[in-house]
Amino acid sequence: MDEPFTRAYRAIEARDVPELAAVLARFPGLVTARGTNGNDLLGMAAAACDERLVRVLLDAGADVGHANAHGWTALHQAGYAGLPELARMLLDARARPDVSARGDGGTPLVVALFWGHTPTAELLAAHGVWPRNLRVAAGLGQLELAEDAGAHREFYRPHGGFPAWRPSDSAAEVLDEALSWAARNDQADAITELVARGARLDADVYRGTALTWAAAGGKLRAVRRLLDLGADPNARGTFGGPDHGEGVTALHLAAQHGHLPTITLLLERGADPGIRDTIHHGDAASWADFGGQEAAVALLRDRRGG
Numbered sequence: 349m350d351e352p353f354t355r356a357y358r359a360i361e362a363r364d365v366p367e368l369a370a371v372l373a374r375f376p377g378l379v380t381a382r383g384t385n386g387n388d389l390l391g392m393a394a395a396a397c398d399e400r401l402v403r404v405l406l407d408a409g410a411d412v413g414h415a416n417a418h419g420w421t422a423l424h425q426a427g428y429a430g431l432p433e434l435a436r437m438l439l440d441a442r443a444r445p446d447v448s449a450r451g452d453g454g455t456p457l458v459v460a461l462f463w464g465h466t467p468t469a470e471l472l473a474a475h476g477v478w479p480r481n482l483r484v485a486a487g488l489g490q491l492e493l494a495e496d497a498g499a500h501r502e503f504y505r506p507h508g509g510f511p512a513w514r515p516s517d518s519a520a521e522v523l524d525e526a527l528s529w530a531a532r533n534d535q536a537d538a539i540t541e542l543v544a545r546g547a548r549l550d551a552d553v554y555r556g557t558a559l560t561w562a563a564a565g566g567k568l569r570a571v572r573r574l575l576d577l578g579a580d581p582n583a584r585g586t587f588g589g590p591d592h593g594e595g596v597t598a599l600h601l602a603a604q605h606g607h608l609p610t611i612t613l614l615l616e617r618g619a620d621p622g623i624r625d626t627i628h629h630g631d632a633a634s635w636a637d638f639g640g641q642e643a644a645v646a647l648l649r650d651r652r653g654g
Contacts, residue, residue: 353381353389360392365400368393372408379410386416394425399434412441419449427456427472428506430465439475446478453479454503461487462506464532464565486526486542489535498522504554509589513554524551531558531574534567543577552585560587563598563614566607571598571614581619584626595626603632603648606641611648621648 352375359368372378382388390410393401402422406412415421423443426435435456439445448454455478460469466487473488479500485493501515501522515521527547530538539558543549550557559579562570564587575581587593587601599619602610611632615621621632628634633652636644 352378353383356389357383357392360389360396360398360401363396363398363401365398365404368401369404369408372404376408379405379408385418388414388416390414390422391416391420391425394422394434394438395429397429397431397434399431399437402434402437406437406441412438412443413447415447415449419447419454421447421449421456423447423456423472424449424454424459427458427460427465427468428463430460430463430468432468432471435468435471439472445472445475448500448503450506451502451504453481453500455479458484458503459506461529461533464534464561464567466533469533482522482526483529486530486535486538487533489530489533489538491538491541497526501525510555511590515554520546520548521553523547525553527551528553528556528558528561531570532561532565532567534562534565534570536569536573539570539573540577549574549577549579550583550585555589556587556593557583557585557598559583559598560585560593560596560601563607563610564601564605566602566605566610568607568609568613571610575613575617581614581617582623584623591627593625593627595624597623597632599623599632600625600630600635603636603641603644604639606636606639606644608643608647611644615651621652 356371356378390405393405423438445456457472480493480495481499482494482497485491498517504513504515524547527542559574582597584595587596599614624631633645633648
């Protein structure tokens, strides 16, 4: 027979709410149990992206502020997954939005902004903006919020699948990075202001240019604004983990995620669908095919004449 913690974990994996409730009723001490890397059941339920499981655990007395070995809380996970309802539930249970994970400044708000989960980020920001640096201000589209542009930037990746890097105090790096964060959150006006301040349109500070991040998220206003300001639609750069994107263009990422309006706009502005990346040697259509994006494959192959 499985150990109680394993039973609870399997119930979470299966999204089996009645089973989880039954296990907790029989073994109430499980809410304080810890698994690998200090993860508790509440964190696992948040990672399962199921508010019902989270509610069962909160009602059973789970610690809403528990952090694993990386400082990651359930509220960080809500930001990571872009789940505003889960974030609201945790905040109502008095989860702290100012706690850092994976480095100083890695608050739930920052995690949400990293991925371009703007609605969740805005909900979190309504409970306090931490930290008030330029990348956060840019992601929220409120540059006036930046009290210290380069402060609290030790956080730079949400998990170890991204390569190691060390943010510097370079003013140019801080500005270029902020442009990327504005782009991935579709903040067109902030993009214009940052470029006016000297941000480089094709800078690839950490795993992606501003245009590539905007295209990957289907952020059409940001893509259009960057192109209007002179971003090169065929600029090559990095993206994601070390085995994901090297020598990729914005079109590769828009294709992989099936963002048809973004693909169309990029093609209209001169994006070359025949460019191949340097790792997988695939063109945009092959990236769309790998992502299971049939409509994007058809659109791209039609533009290339088959």
